Amino acid sequence: MASQRAGLAAPLEPTARERAQDTALGPLRSVIEGLLNAVVLVDGASLSVVAVNAPAAALLGVDPLTLRGQPVVDLAATPEDVAFWQQAALGVREGLDSQTWLRRCDGALVAVRRRITHLRLSSERSVFMVVMHDRSQELQAESALADQISQLTATLESTHDGILVTDLTGRVRNFNHRFAELWGVPESLLAQPDGNLVLQWMQQRVSDPVVYSRRLCAIGTAAQTSSTDVISIASGRVLERVSQPQVSRGQTIGRVYSFRDISERIEADRRIDLLSHTDALTGLPNRRAMLGRIEHALALSQREGMPFALLHLNLDRFKHINDTLGRGLGDRVLTDVAERLLTTLRQVDTVCRLGADEFVMLVHHADVAGAERSAQRLFEVMQRSFMLEELSFTVTCSVGIALYPGDGNAADELLQAADAAMHDAKDKGGSGFRFHEARDASASKSRNRMKLDHAMRQALVAGRFRLHYQPQVDLYSGEIVGAEALVRWRDPELGEVTPAELIPVAERSGFIVALGAWVLRQAVQQAALWRDKGYRLLMSVNVSALEFQQPDFVESVAKALAEFSVEPQCLELELTESILIQDAQEALERLQGLSELGVKLAIDDFGTGYSSLAYLKRFPIGRLKIDRSFVSGLPGDESDAGIVRAIANMARALRLELIAEGVETEAQLQFMKQLGCQQFQGFIKSPALDVVSFESMMDAARPAAKPTASAPARAKAKPEA
Numbered sequence: 001m002a003s004q005r006a007g008l009a010a011p012l013e014p015t016a017r018e019r020a021q022d023t024a025l026g027p028l029r030s031v032i033e034g035l036l037n038a039v040v041l042v043d044g045a046s047l048s049v050v051a052v053n054a055p056a057a058a059l060l061g062v063d064p065l066t067l068r069g070q071p072v073v074d075l076a077a078t079p080e081d082v083a084f085w086q087q088a089a090l091g092v093r094e095g096l097d098s099q100t101w102l103r104r105c106d107g108a109l110v111a112v113r114r115r116i117t118h119l120r121l122s123s124e125r126s127v128f129m130v131v132m133h134d135r136s137q138e139l140q141a142e143s144a145l146a147d148q149i150s151q152l153t154a155t156l157e158s159t160h161d162g163i164l165v166t167d168l169t170g171r172v173r174n175f176n177h178r179f180a181e182l183w184g185v186p187e188s189l190l191a192q193p194d195g196n197l198v199l200q201w202m203q204q205r206v207s208d209p210v211v212y213s214r215r216l217c218a219i220g221t222a223a224q225t226s227s228t229d230v231i232s233i234a235s236g237r238v239l240e241r242v243s244q245p246q247v248s249r250g251q252t253i254g255r256v257y258s259f260r261d262i263s264e265r266i267e268a269d270r271r272i273d274l275l276s277h278t279d280a281l282t283g284l285p286n287r288r289a290m291l292g293r294i295e296h297a298l299a300l301s302q303r304e305g306m307p308f309a310l311l312h313l314n315l316d317r318f319k320h321i322n323d324t325l326g327r328g329l330g331d332r333v334l335t336d337v338a339e340r341l342l343t344t345l346r347q348v349d350t351v352c353r354l355g356a357d358e359f360v361m362l363v364h365h366a367d368v369a370g371a372e373r374s375a376q377r378l379f380e381v382m383q384r385s386f387m388l389e390e391l392s393f394t395v396t397c398s399v400g401i402a403l404y405p406g407d408g409n410a411a412d413e414l415l416q417a418a419d420a421a422m423h424d425a426k427d428k429g430g431s432g433f434r435f436h437e438a439r440d441a442s443a444s445k446s447r448n449r450m451k452l453d454h455a456m457r458q459a460l461v462a463g464r465f466r467l468h469y470q471p472q473v474d475l476y477s478g479e480i481v482g483a484e485a486l487v488r489w490r491d492p493e494l495g496e497v498t499p500a501e502l503i504p505v506a507e508r509s510g511f512i513v514a515l516g517a518w519v520l521r522q523a524v525q526q527a528a529l530w531r532d533k534g535y536r537l538l539m540s541v542n543v544s545a546l547e548f549q550q551p552d553f554v555e556s557v558a559k560a561l562a563e564f565s566v567e568p569q570c571l572e573l574e575l576t577e578s579i580l581i582q583d584a585q586e587a588l589e590r591l592q593g594l595s596e597l598g599v600k601l602a603i604d605d606f607g608t609g610y611s612s613l614a615y616l617k618r619f620p621i622g623r624l625k626i627d628r629s630f631v632s633g634l635p636g637d638e639s640d641a642g643i644v645r646a647i648a649n650m651a652r653a654l655r656l657e658l659i660a661e662g663v664e665t666e667a668q669l670q671f672m673k674q675l676g677c678q679q680f681q682g683f684i685k686s687p688a689l690d691v692v693s694f695e696s697m698m699d700a701a702r703p704a705a706k707p708t709a710s711a712p713a714r715a716k717a718k719p720e721a
């Protein structure tokens with residue numbers, strides 16, 4: 001049609017007949033000019049355009065006069081329209097109402113809804129009135145809406161959440177495939193148009209239909225609110241449901257439910273919670289779990305008036321096991337210990353691992369006797385030998401016991417009390433149990449320790465420590481062949497503080513390292529001064545376990561010797577047996593370093609520790625010192641006498657020198673001489689003396705004996721022999 005209209009000539013002057021027709025169409029033309037819709041009047045006989053209103057001319061893009069007289073079929077752009085006008089030419093006068101396309105004068109197609117109505121103006125005259133409505137904007141809106149729906153659908157289907165949309169009455173309006181997947185909706189049900197079947201399916205799938213229905217009703221009655229809850233499905237899946245009102249133009253028209261599978265998160269949280277309350281190595285409850293169970297026990301005991309006990313167990317010398325066997329086997333020992341402890345429990349009791357080699361048992365309905373019975377059961381299972389890779393060995397433990405309500409009213413207080421009692425058991429030698437002391441006494445002891453620790457640190461800075469020296473004597477010649485330097489301290493407020501009070505606190509706080517370094521330097525300096533005066537004495541210095549374990553210990557000894565130009569063989573370091581077995585390999589390396597330096601080495605208080613022939617053969621030890629506890633009963637105590645004889649025989653077999661400490665009587669002196677002991681020290685000769693008194697004693701002894709280069713002098717922070 002566009003090509004035809006493009007060649008239209010200018011309108012001709014109307015004929016008389018046309019003017020007559022115009023007169024007849026005048027009223028109708030006036031009517032269509034007043035309409036908003038596009039209207040074209042077609043002559044019923046000639047099927048040519050006889051009138052066009054302004055909206056129609058604008059729709060077609062032509063001048064109204066240009067269209068007059070043109071065949072209407074030229075406006076047709078679809079087969080339907082062409083067929084209609086062909087039928088009209090044959091005399092068919094039916095109407096037509098449908099959507100179609102028109103072709104504008106520029107060739108563009110316009111979507112319209114048109115209605116064709118046949119109007120009879122007279123017996124001889126009729127017209128077809130074609131009313132058209134431009135659908136261009138409508139189609140654009142529909143296209144935009146379709147795009148939005150497509151985007152919304154894609155969004156719904158791409159989300160990991162299941163989406164369900166209902167109206168205000170609860171009827172299902174839409175849902176995505178993820179929803180069907182989460183709820184396990186079968187395909188046969190999805191094909192059904194009735195959304196109520198889906199709702200019924202959901203009702204059947206939940207673990208608790210009653211609670212589910214009640215919650216759904218509550219959501220429905222609060223149309224303007226949002227909500228979040230958790231739903232458990234019978235299959236085991238756990239869904240988080242979030243409900244939001246659906247609002248359109250300010251009005252709530254329904255609800256949107258989103259469902260998210262949180263089963264894995266719930267399981268992960270459960271596992272995290274389990275791990276946070278469980279020891280990873282042994283599978284026992286950990287400290288956090290034990291605190292919770294103690295709180296429960298407190299509440300139960302307060303309600304029922306029943307006591308309970310906490311038993312704090314610590315393995316003795318477990319570091320030695322780790323260092324000797326390796327951490328892998330050490331972990332197996334801990335696992336074995338955990339299994340043994342479980343066998344001692346009643347169903348209501350609990351055992352947990354606090355960490356490292358510490359365990360705590362919670363024993364319900366236990367008084368002093370009940371707690372003691374529980375401790376005895378622990379020792380019974382721990383006495384059995386441990387077997388790992390064909391190696392059999394024994395593991396002992398120390399146990400501290402705290403009782404509720406006597407030792408505390410809170411979990412932390414009770415744990416602290418049990419821990420303090422356990423350390424008391426260790427201080428007594430280990431492999432036993434101790435009940436916690438009264439809280440007032442314990443608190444007072446703790447305060448005294450803190451006060452003493454502070455005072456001795458101040459004393460070191462202020463120079464209040466001093467050394468006294470106890471002579472060591474050759475049993476056969478009577479010559480003074482050495483001196484043991486013992487630390488002394490008089491505090492302005494505390495008065496004279498004995499080594500028995502000082503040393504345990506210093507060791508527990510770590511101050512022993514600084515104090516030991518001071519003692520070593522002072523003793524070496526005094527050895528140099530005595531050397532310059534002609535006293536050739538071997539200075540013997542005791543070394544604490546913590547001091548010996550310092551990485552730079554060997555270097556510090558070498559530095560002290562070099563500072564005062566003292567020959568290494570004039571210094572002897574005395575080590576306790578426990579030092580040698582805590583970390584055998586590391587101890588051997590340090591001892592070899594000291595031996596290569598030229599320093600002499602001895603084992604102090606021999607017989608009170610855990611030395612074995614294997615250790616004595618491996619380590620470069622030159623002398624053993626018999627502990628005063630074995631000497632004090634000589635010669636009458638057969639047990640002490642037997643032990644001392646065994647030590648003397650061992651020393652001879654290993655070619656080690658022997659010195660006895662704490663010799664106070666002539667009978668003890670003769671007994672030691674008969675055993676072949678080379679040296680002694682004790683009150684029978686002299687207590688520890690200050691430097692001036694010691695030198696006076698040496699000067700008095702000079703006429704009778706000359707100083708020798710083989711004599712020992714010993715620095716030690718303990719009571720003199």
